Amino acid sequence: MNLSLFDDLAAPVPEGPRPLRPLPVKPGPRLSGAAAQSWQLELAAPDALPPGLATPASPPPAQAILPPALPAPEDTHPAQRAPEDLHPALWRADQLGGGLHVVTASGFAPLDAVLPGGGWPHRVLTELLLPHPGLGELRLLAPALAAVSRSFSSPGAAGSHCVMLFDPPAGLYGSALAQLGLDARHWLVVRGRVPHGRPAAAAARQGPLRQLLPNADVLWALEQALKSGHVGAVLAWLPAPLKADAVRRLQLAAQAHDGPAFVFREIEARHRPSAAPLRLLLQSAGADALQLQVLKRRGPPLLQGLQLALPPVLGGSAQERAQMRQAALAQVQVRRAAFAQALDHRDDDPQAQALTAALAGGAGR
Incomplete structure (x- = not known):
């Protein structure tokens, strides 16, 4: 028995990895000429290469790309900000709204104090409810109408604006208007096919167009005038009764009208809903006085009424x-x-x- 095998097994095993045996490499084809020269240049050190054949420098180390800085958070919570800062149509229930809207001063300080924004608002419909025409509603609106006329007749203003009156109950008296500071030459009166005081049944016998809603043509003309945006102020005496959807259409059209828009309705309409954001009830308090009650506004309800002294237009x-x-x-x-x-x-x-x-x-x- 050959014991040399057991001697090899009994010999101590060397620590660490065992060296690998080199694999046999077959000799390849020998390079000559230009190929051999190129091979030698690639194996040479970079500093030993000719200047024209130097290898490019190694790219710089990659730098970390940070995301763009986020805007700083607001100091105040949205619940603590003013509602009009969030949206112009928002306001608190205990405050008057419309602070960011354009208004025209009414000319009466007690009335401006209770109106949202401090005057007659623009781009909304204002309803004035009357027991009958002729209470002094024109004298109430005279300061605002005069201010609108002055603003559009001043230099640099758009000169195509005027005051439009839709179906007034009576003719205009130029001397009384001039006494109030109003120039009727810039006023335009629009009459309907059915004048005030004529029964609808009698007017219906005059043609097929009379079968429409009473003063439907006036409502259409009023809506188009509001949508045009080329009217300074609008005054309209609406027929009674008037459906709620007709008032809603006028309110939507008034949003394009950069000026005050007043509609006069019967006093019975106070018990019916309306899309107009501002509603006032007018009653006579004497020859040159008017009693006002704010029925609806953008803000808290007003329980007490107002009594205003109107400018007199009668002689002694x-x-x-x-x-x-x-x-x-x-x-x-x-x-x-x-x-x-x-x-x-x-x-x-x-x-x-x-x-x-x-x-x-x-x-x-």
Whole structure:
């Protein structure tokens, strides 16, 4: 038995990896000429190469690319910012809205104090509810109309704007308008096919076009005038009753009108909803006074009414006659109240019966 094999197994194993045996390499073809020279240049050191054949410098180390800086966060939370800063159509329930909208001063300081923005707003519809025309609504709007006329007649302003009146209940009196500082030469009156006071049934017999809604042509002309944006101020006496969708169309058209837009409606419309953001109720408080009540506005409700002194347009004698008539009407109301009170107690008191007979004779006169 050959023990040399066991001696090799018993020999200590060297530590570390064992050296690898070189693989046999077959000799390749020998290079000669230009190929051999190129091979030698590639194996040479970079500093030993000719200047024209130097290898390019190694690229610089890559640098970290940082993302763009984000804007600094706002100091205040959106809930703490003013609503009008977020959007012009927002406002708090306990504050008047419309602070960023353009307005025209009404000319009455108490009224400007309760109107959103401090005046008659632009690009919205303003409803004025009247028991009957002729309460002094034009005298109420005269300062604003005069300001609109001056703004468009000043140098550098657009000169094609005017004041348009749609279906007014009566003719305009130029002398009274001039006394209020209004120039009627820049006013345009639009009349409908159905004048005020004519029954709709009588007008319907005049042709097939009369079968439309009363004053539908005026509503169409009013909507187109508001959409055009070339009108300084708009005053329209709307027919009664008027559907809610018609008022909504006018409100949408008023958003393109850079000026005040006033529509006059019957007093019964106060109990019906309306798309107009501003609604006022007007009532007479004398010959040259007007009682106002704000029914709707962009802000908290106004529970107390306003009484405004209107500029007088009547002469001295005419004002005296108006005051005498107002005093006579007040006396009639007092007599009627006393007469109604006496009727409630005439069966129980003989003196009440005598007072009823006296009041009946005075009321008859």
